[in-house]
Amino acid sequence: MGQLVKGTWQDGWYDTDATGGHFVRDTARFRNWITPNGEPGPSGAGGFAAESGRYHLYVSYACPWAHRTLIFRALKGLSPHIGISVVHPDMLSEGWTFATGFPGTTGDDLHGLSFLRDIYIRARPDASGRVTVPVLWDRAQNTIASNESAEIIRMFNTAFDDLTGNRDDYAPTSLRREIDRINARIYSDVNNGVYKAGFATTQTAYDDAVTALFETLDWLEARLTYNRYLLGTHLTEADWRLFTTLARFDAVYHGHFKCSRTRLVEFPNLWAYTRELYQWPGVAETVHFDHISRHYHYSHATINPNRIVPVPPCTDWTIPHARDHLLAA
Structure with a gap:
């Protein structure tokens, strides 16, 4: 757990002293929109056109925000058009890593980097803030198109329809x-x-x-x-x-x-x-309970200091x- 401060990694848990013990989530900082023809969306810059093979999605199977994007990638038939890289479920002092010592992890298929923070620095050398998933990378502009899951699923919902022919609309x-x-x-x-x-x-x-x-x-x-x-x-x-x-x-x-x-x-x-x-x-294949249980119980030492991963419920x-x-x- 940590964050970038002007391009430098600093390990540290959330500071709740200033908020009376309340957890306050960081805001996404890359807010560009993919559109069918590359016209600007509601925020960010233009030039992000919906093209097969152009975008790459960085996810954790454990993270519910990243999971949204995996579901929409499956529902909208985008798997052949948008590749994915899956981080290791353990998020410790170095943050999300591309270690491959857990089933289902892939490493960084696109750049061969070691840490997710390196993706953020590649896009913006002086980046500051939490290093979160999902990250939608644009190969053409060599930058992060978006790291806001709510907006990524809205893009996936309609932006690629002409490419895939899938016009199922989950936000009419x-x-x-x-x-x-x-x-x-x-x-x-x-x-x-x-x-x-x-x-x-x-x-x-x-x-x-x-x-x-x-x-x-x-x-x-x-x-x-x-x-x-x-x-x-x-x-x-x-x-x-x-x-x-x-x-x-x-x-x-x-x-x-x-x-x-x-x-x-x-x-x-x-x-x-x-x-x-x-x-x-297509949805069950996006659910990975082993990553979910491992990440939460092993990564949050302030909550579970002995990092004991419990037996999962029989469901x-x-x-x-x-x-x-x-x-x-």
Whole structure:
């Protein structure tokens, strides 16, 4: 765990003293958009056109933010067009590394570098901030196109449609306002909420985070009683953004991050809903529970100083979800 300061690596855990024990997430610093013809997107510079083989995705199988991009790469048929490199699940004093001593790791297939921070420095020699995944690298401009997962999945959703012929739309314009509204609550209370609980260093900060987390999970459980997906019968980006947190919940967040009031498997609707998404074609292959458990329990020495990786829960993700009847609701 650490960060870059003007191109120099500095090891160090999150400083919560100035925030009253609350965890505050760093913001993404590369915010360019890939568009069909390279025109500028909502932020950043133009010139990032959707082309086969041009972009390379750096991910951790453990990270829920990177997992979003792997899911959209699979859903949208982008695997033949966008390569990936997978970091080692251990994120220690050197940050994310390209060590290959764990099943599923690949090393840096593009540049042959040793550390993910080297990718950031290659793009911007004086880079500052946390070195995070995902990273979407542009071979043509030799730089990072984006390291903001929410924006990468929006690009993957439509930018390459003319290339792939896959026009499945997980953020249709007609639903965008409601998707964004739901995303905002889920991000604050669930996606980031588990981290706010797990990384809290005061009781008050923890109580605030875990209360908001389970209030929102209860709200989602009720919402899914009569809705097949978060927006009814239309599977959207909001579902996939929620899924990557739910998939990790019982394995790591429930115990390791002290989100212990209720396990996912004890929410009848949320558990069936999560299984359906896991069983969606191409999605199960993006879920790597060995990387997930190893990363969280081994990397966070401030939470788990002995780095004991627990036996995972016995969970059958292939049980039929039995939610087909809700399509007619």
